Every structure is written in structure tokens, then in C-alpha cells.
Amino acid sequence: MCAGSHRPRGAATGRCQLSDTVLLARTGAVATITLNRPEALNACTVELKQALLHMLSSVRDDSAVRAVVLTGAGHGFCVGQDLHEHGQLLAAGAESTTVRDHYNPITLALATMPKPVVAAVNGVAAGAGAAFAFACDFRLIADTATIRPAFIGLGLGPDSGASWTLQRLVGYGRATALLLLGESISPDHALEMGLVNAVVPADHLAAAAAELAARLAEGPTLALAATKQALAAAAAGSLADALAVEERLQGELGRTSDHFNATNAFLAKQTPGFEGR
Helix, strand or coil: CCCCCCCCCCCCEEEEEEECCEEEEEECCEEEEEECCHHHCCCECHHHHHHHHHHHHHHHHCCCCCEEEEEECCCEEECCECHHHHHHHHHCCCCCCHHHHHHHHHHHHHHCCCCCEEEEECCEEECHHHHHHHHCCEEEEECCCCEECHHHHHCCCCCCCHHHHHHHHHCHHHHHHHHHHCCCECHHHHHHCCCCCEEECHHHHHHHHHHHHHHHHCCCHHHHHHHHHHHHHHHHCCHHHHHHHHHHHHHHHCCCHHHHHHHHHHHCCCCCCCCCC
């Protein structure tokens, strides 16, 4: 799963890393990606962004991984761009291409991952860090964490897909207010507006995310991926477009072993088992 790393044969739990700034561990069919700059609340340097994109590509292509958890080390989930590194680029007169080169590909990798992605928001999630969570399929937040779409405070507009994902999560009006004001959002407020799926005691967050991811990993992987495709297509298209996408995907899924076996299990009054094929 990780170039240049070794996982013992037969091991139920694997751990590997391509950079100290991003860690990858695997337990069964669940891969956990941890942003690992706790001293900087996991602010995004070029090294971290490159490592994260590589990790996302790795788990996407690993057929043994059937669900993904994204979280942060220490007291932060991710506070977005590392402003120390960014300030040095500004002082040197360099033009930043990080949105094109890093943030856009990371967001697309999260949103289009052909398996479920759970964001375990363990601490402050701000700017691009908040947008990474918005791009995931599920968001569990610690009761001690906060979310802040902080772009406006830096004289910037949204990036990392926040203008697209946020309004689809909470509606156009709320997304406008959140992005224009850039204020912190408490866990309870985030839950009330539908921005997160659950508020979890901080000391139970990792276990809750692992439990949800394990449940998803036991599901029909191809059908889960198709459902994500259908939702994304429906969000940007007409009803006729959505019907056409559903028709195509159902035709493909109808030929899978998972569908065949699940149908037989239903008829036999048995619990189906899914293999993701």
C-alpha cells in the first residue's frame, strides 16, 4: 500500500508512512490517515500536502482498503495553510500555485474516493482543513473541537471546494453567512445545522470513527461507491440526468457478485456478506 514500506504477511494491522507529516495505519479493511504536525495544529506545508495526496491515492488504489478515516494528531484536525511557509513565499514575491497543485487534487481525491471516508474532527478545523472535512462522506466531531471557515480573515475567498461542499451540507444561506463571517462553529451548532453527523466525547472519537468505518467496510463497496457517484451527479444535474446516471449504475451493480449473493441471501432469509466485487 505504501511505496518503500513493508507490512508483515498475514498482519491484521499495518502501519506505514511516506512522510513524518502524514501517517497511514491499517486495521483490517480500514485505513486511517493522520495529519501529523501536532505542534502546528497540523497546518499544511507543501510536504504535508504532497504526502496527503500520495496517501489518498494509495488507499484509493488498494483493494484491501474498504473504508478510510481522516484525522489529526494532537489537539488539532487541520488549521489549513501553514502561514509561516506561506508568508515566506509572499516575502519572496513568489506566486502561490498551491490551490491548483495541492488543495484541488486533495479535495477531489476525498470527494471521489470509491470507498467511504470518515472525518474524525478531533480539534480545530479551519480554512482548507475544514474544507477537507466537508469533502468527506461522514463527519464526527469531538465535543471539544471547533470548525472555522477562516478564509475571509486572511483576505481570501474559499478554496478546497468549500464553496461547493458547504452549501450542499447546510444550504446556500447558511453557507454564505459562514463563509462571509468566518466565525467559529461549535460542535452543537454544527450538528444542529447538519454540518456534522455526530458530536462525540473527545476521548471516544477515535473509537467511534473506527467503529463507523468498520461498519462501512463490511458493506457492498461497489454499491457505496456508486451511491457517491449518483449523489454527486444529482447535485449538479437535472432530474433526467440523475435518472440516467442511476440507470447506468444500477445496470453495472446488477451484474456484481455482491448483488447476486445478497439477493440469494434475502430469499434464503440469511444475512448477506459483501466482498466488494
